[in-house]
Structures are given as structure tokens and as C-alpha cells.
Amino acid sequence: MSVKVRIPTPLQKLTAGEAEVQIEATSIQNLFVALEQKYPGMKERLCDENGKIRRFVNVYVNEEDIRFLQQENSALKAGDDVSIVPAIAGG
Amino acid sequence: MSFVLGLKSKETGREYPKKALYVCEYDFSPLEAFYDYDGIKKVLTREKIEKGPKSIWRYRELLPIDGEPTVGFYTGFTPLVKAHNLARELGVRTVYVKDDSVCHPTFSFKDRVVAVALSKARELGFKTVACASTGNLANSVSAHGANAGFERYIFIPHDLEKAKIMASLVYNPHVVTVNGNYDDVNRLCGEIASKYNWGFVNVNLRPYYSEGSKTFGFEIAEQLGWRAPQHIVAPAASGSLLTKIWKALKEFEQLELLSGPVKTKMHCAQAMGCSPISTAILDNVDFIKPVKPKTIAKSLAIGNPADGYYAKDIVKKSGGSAAMVTDAEIQEGILMLARTEGIFTETAGGVTVASAKKLIESGAIGPDDEVVIAITGNGMKTQDAIQDVVSDVIPIEPTMDSFEKAIQGKPCRV
Numbered sequence: 334m335s336v337k338v339r340i341p342t343p344l345q346k347l348t349a350g351e352a353e354v355q356i357e358a359t360s361i362q363n364l365f366v367a368l369e370q371k372y373p374g375m376k377e378r379l380c381d382e383n384g385k386i387r388r389f390v391n392v393y394v395n396e397e398d399i400r401f402l403q404q405e406n407s408a409l410k411a412g413d414d415v416s417i418v419p420a421i422a423g424g
Numbered sequence: 425m426s427f428v429l430g431l432k433s434k435e436t437g438r439e440y441p442k443k444a445l446y447v448c449e450y451d452f453s454p455l456e457a458f459y460d461y462d463g464i465k466k467v468l469t470r471e472k473i474e475k476g477p478k479s480i481w482r483y484r485e486l487l488p489i490d491g492e493p494t495v496g497f498y499t500g501f502t503p504l505v506k507a508h509n510l511a512r513e514l515g516v517r518t519v520y521v522k523d524d525s526v527c528h529p530t531f532s533f534k535d536r537v538v539a540v541a542l543s544k545a546r547e548l549g550f551k552t553v554a555c556a557s558t559g560n561l562a563n564s565v566s567a568h569g570a571n572a573g574f575e576r577y578i579f580i581p582h583d584l585e586k587a588k589i590m591a592s593l594v595y596n597p598h599v600v601t602v603n604g605n606y607d608d609v610n611r612l613c614g615e616i617a618s619k620y621n622w623g624f625v626n627v628n629l630r631p632y633y634s635e636g637s638k639t640f641g642f643e644i645a646e647q648l649g650w651r652a653p654q655h656i657v658a659p660a661a662s663g664s665l666l667t668k669i670w671k672a673l674k675e676f677e678q679l680e681l682l683s684g685p686v687k688t689k690m691h692c693a694q695a696m697g698c699s700p701i702s703t704a705i706l707d708n709v710d711f712i713k714p715v716k717p718k719t720i721a722k723s724l725a726i727g728n729p730a731d732g733y734y735a736k737d738i739v740k741k742s743g744g745s746a747a748m749v750t751d752a753e754i755q756e757g758i759l760m761l762a763r764t765e766g767i768f769t770e771t772a773g774g775v776t777v778a779s780a781k782k783l784i785e786s787g788a789i790g791p792d793d794e795v796v797i798a799i800t801g802n803g804m805k806t807q808d809a810i811q812d813v814v815s816d817v818i819p820i821e822p823t824m825d826s827f828e829k830a831i832q833g834k835p836c837r838v
């Protein structure tokens with residue numbers, strides 16, 4: 334169950350410059366756990382002290398914001414595309 | 425002489441250099457420019473500002489560039505119109521319209537933010553500039569960027585108003601229409617920005633771009649005779665403008681340029697079909713729930729507002745409120761401003777006028793109060809939105825008989 338995760342620039346220091354990584358995961362929740370295992374320090378950046386995704390971090394599964402899915406419980410299947418994108422200003 | 429010291433995380437205060445950075449590496453919160461206010465206080469006076477250029481650059485000390493400005497010499501310093509007729513119709517003592525429908529060169533307040541962003545882009549050495557836009561920002565980057573000699577990539581949702589697309593194309597940038605809504609465009613641009621070394625005005629230049637909105641607030645205070653008004657009603661998409669109008673008033677207060685303390689109540693205006701910020705304010709919740717926008721106010725159609733939390737907090741802190749209005753109310757807002765004051769605004773302005781009306785009716789703005797309404801864009805760009813609600817033309821034959829028949833029963837004041 335491998336999904337493709339696009340890593341935003343500020344976190345690419347943790348992935349040795351990789352902008353895209355393959356991770357085994359079945360939900361957003363365990364994706365974050367797996368990311369942390371492979372790239373220590375990642376979870377602390379993406380989640381607050383209570384383990385909730387930080388409010389300025391947007392996570393998308395196949396282009397859909399997980400807040401329109403099941404938030405951290407959103408399911409993942411093999412081949413899914415996950416993007417982690419910081420919130421950006423409007424226009 | 426530059427007074428901007430660097431960038432700071434809005435959440436934790438962690439400091440960063442004045443580069444093309446936009447989020448804190450640690451918590452992803454937005455970065456904001458910070459200044460040497462003691463140094464500014466020594467040189468900046470009302471007299472100095474009043475002698476400055478009639479553009480946003482009269483406030484140069486409070487804008488985040490290091491060298492001299494290179495873009496937007498005619499941008500800003502738009503009229504603050506005392507709107508007697510509109511005040512009467514709304515049932516409130518005093519109304520001012522801050523009229524950016526006539527901002528140079530592309531008729532929206534976005535000309536302010538882009539003037540600052542592109543001046544900074546030049547300092548940082550970018551050759552190509554880009555933006556994700558709901559329309560007005562696209563127009564402004566296209567025009568300002570043409571004059572300043574940048575290669576331009578403009579990303580917009582595919583379903584924007586024809587006139588707004590035309591008002592970008594004419595300046596010959598690369599206009600990319602994305603098959604999705606603005607939030608899709610924004611997400612994509614976040615990813616493009618991390619791969620291409622371009623100056624994205626609302627992504628990696630955001631801390632500089634957003635400071636440009638302060639000039640809207642500076643001008644209101646200066647044009648009122650160096651004081652802050654009782655109420656300001658401002659439209660919100662990402663929430664940046666509202667946040668920065670407030671920051672502007674507080675900076676003037678801190679620099680002792682105002683005749684009294686800032687007691688302004690900030691009010692947030694949004695469309696019913698896209699009101700994540702107003703909803704959070706009115707429901708008194710801390711969470712900004714993103715939405716899928718569905719409204720004729722396409723310039724405000726941002727369902728996932730990056731500065732939503734800050735806009736909400738400022739509205740609350742200032743004692744203001746929020747409103748959300750239907751498409752029909754937006755149309756009526758446009759018509760009301762046109763028929764009372766002779767100002768033709770776009771759908772965003774319709775949202776603001778209609779929201780002001782609701783806030784007055786609900787008592788959030790009292791009948792003896794003074795309110796400034798932020799009109800941020802021009803109606804020529806969104807003519808489709810009012811096609812069904814304007815009156816019909818009076819077709820006649822080229823004869824006196826036909827004319828007189830046609831105007832029978834119509835008012836003829838002499």
C-alpha cells in the first residue's frame with residue numbers, strides 16, 4: 334500500500350532534498366507516523382502538541398482537502414497522491 | 425534608507441532574513457515583515473507624508489523594500505468619498521466610501537499589493553513573476569509586470585468573468601486557466617512555486633505583497649484628517665486586506681500620527697456562498713471551516729482563507745462583527761452604490777455595501793455612527809453579474825412622436 338507524498342520546500346531538508354517520497358500507509362494518521370519513522374522530526378513540524386495537524390498546514394489526497402474527507406482518518410489506497418501544502422495568501 | 429528589519433513567524437516570532445520566504449519552517453505559519461519603529465518615528469511626520477508623492481509610496485518607510493520603489497508610481501491615493509446619499513439610504517449618520525474602483529492601473533486595490541511585491545521581486549533579482557488569482561490580482565500582475573519588464577505567468581480558475589480574463593490577456597502575459605476553483609489553483613501554485621524559481625507574488629513574495637494592503641488603511645486615516653474612523657466594513661477573501669487595514673491603523677497609532685487612539689470596529693463582509701470567516705465570527709467558533717465557494721462574487725471566492733484566523737481575531741478584538749449576503753443582495757449592493765453615489769463597483773463591492781446594510785440593520789453599526797466602506801474593485805469587470813437586474817434601454821424610432829410615446833408616464837423634471 335504505497336502512496337506518493339509531495340513534500341513542501343520547507344520540509345525537504347528532512348527528506349534530503351526529495352520533493353516526492355513513497356510511503357506505506359492506509360490513512361493520513363498512519364501516514365504521519367510512517368513519515369516520522371522514516372524522516373524523524375517531520376511530525377513535530379506538521380502537528381501541534383496535541384498531535385492535531387497544524388492550522389496552517391493543508392493536506393490533500395488526490396487534490397481533495399482532507400477537511401472535506403475524514404480529516405486525519407481519511408483512508409488511503411495504493412497509488413494515492415498526497416500533497417502537503419502550506420496555506421498561501423489569496424488574490 | 426530602509427527600516428524593514430526582516431521577517432517573523434506570526435505564531436512564534438522566529439526571525440528570518442528578507443528573502444523570498446513565506447512560511448515558518450517550523451510551524452508553517454505565515455511570515456510577516458517587521459520594522460525598526462523607533463527609527464521610523466524619528467523621521468516620519470504628518471508633514472513629511474503630506475509632502476510625499478500622491479501614491480502608496482508616500483508611506484514608503486512603512487513598506488518592506490530596501491531600495492527605492494520601482495513599480496506603481498501612480499498607484500493608490502484614491503478618493504475617500506463622503507457619501508451623503510448612501511448614508512441617507514442606509515440610515516446612518518456618516519458614510520465614507522474608500523474608492524479603489526479607480527486605483528491605477530487596473531482598478532482594484534490589488535494594484536497596491538502588486539506594486540510592493542514587484543518592487544521587492546526586482547530587488548531579489550527575479551526575472552519571472554507569477555500569481556494565483558481570482559481575477560484582480562491577475563490583472564494587476566499582468567499590467568504592473570508589463571511596465572516593469574517581467575516575464576509573467578498568471579494562474580486563474582477556468583470560470584472567471586470574461587472581462588477579467590481579457591483585462592489580463594491584453595498585457596500579453598502567459599495566462600494559464602486551471603480546471604478547478606481558486607483553492608485548487610492555489611494548491612497547484614504552492615507546488616509550482618517550490619519547483620520553479622519564480623517570484624510568486626502571493627506565495628514566496630507574500631510577506632511583501634500583503635504589506636501593500638496597509639496603504640489602504642493609511643490613506644483612510646490620513647484622508648480623515650489623521651484619525652481612525654468608528655467603523656470599517658471590509659470584504660474578505662483570504663482575509664489579508666482586513667488584517668492589514670487594522671495593522672495600518674495600529675502602526676499610525678504607535679507612531680503617534682493620529683489625533684487619538686484607534687477605536688475602530690472592523691467588520692468582515694463575505695458572500696453567503698463563500699463565508700468561512702464571517703461564519704466563524706458569527707458562530708463564535710475558533711475553527712475556520714473551509715468551504716467550496718458558490719457565489720457571483722468570484723473575486724472573493726476563496727474557500728480556504730490563509731489569513732482567516734487573523735482576520736477573525738481582529739474583528740473580535742476590535743469589537744466588530746460580520747455579515748454574509750446572498751447573490752441578490754450583492755446585485756442590489758452594486759446598484760445602490762451606483763444610484764446613490766455614481767460609483768460602479770464589482771461584485772466584491774456589492775458584498776461590502778450589502779454587508780454594511782445588514783450590519784446597520786442589525787445594530788452592529790448604530791444610526792449615529794460613522795462608517796468607512798471599503799470599495800476594492802471596479803464594476804466594468806463584472807458586468808455579467810448585474811445583466812438581469814439593470815433597467816432596460818428605451819428603444820425608439822428617430823422621430824419626436826416615437827420619443828414622446830416612449831417616455832409617457834416617466835418623470836420629467838424641469
Ligand SMILES: Cc1ncc(COP(=O)(O)O)c(C=O)c1O
Nearest residue numbers: 424661662663664665723800801
Ligand atoms: C476586489 C477585491 N476585493 C477584496 C479582495 C479580498 O482580498 P483578501 O484576499 O486580502 O481578503 C479581493 C481578493 O481577491 C478582491 O479582488
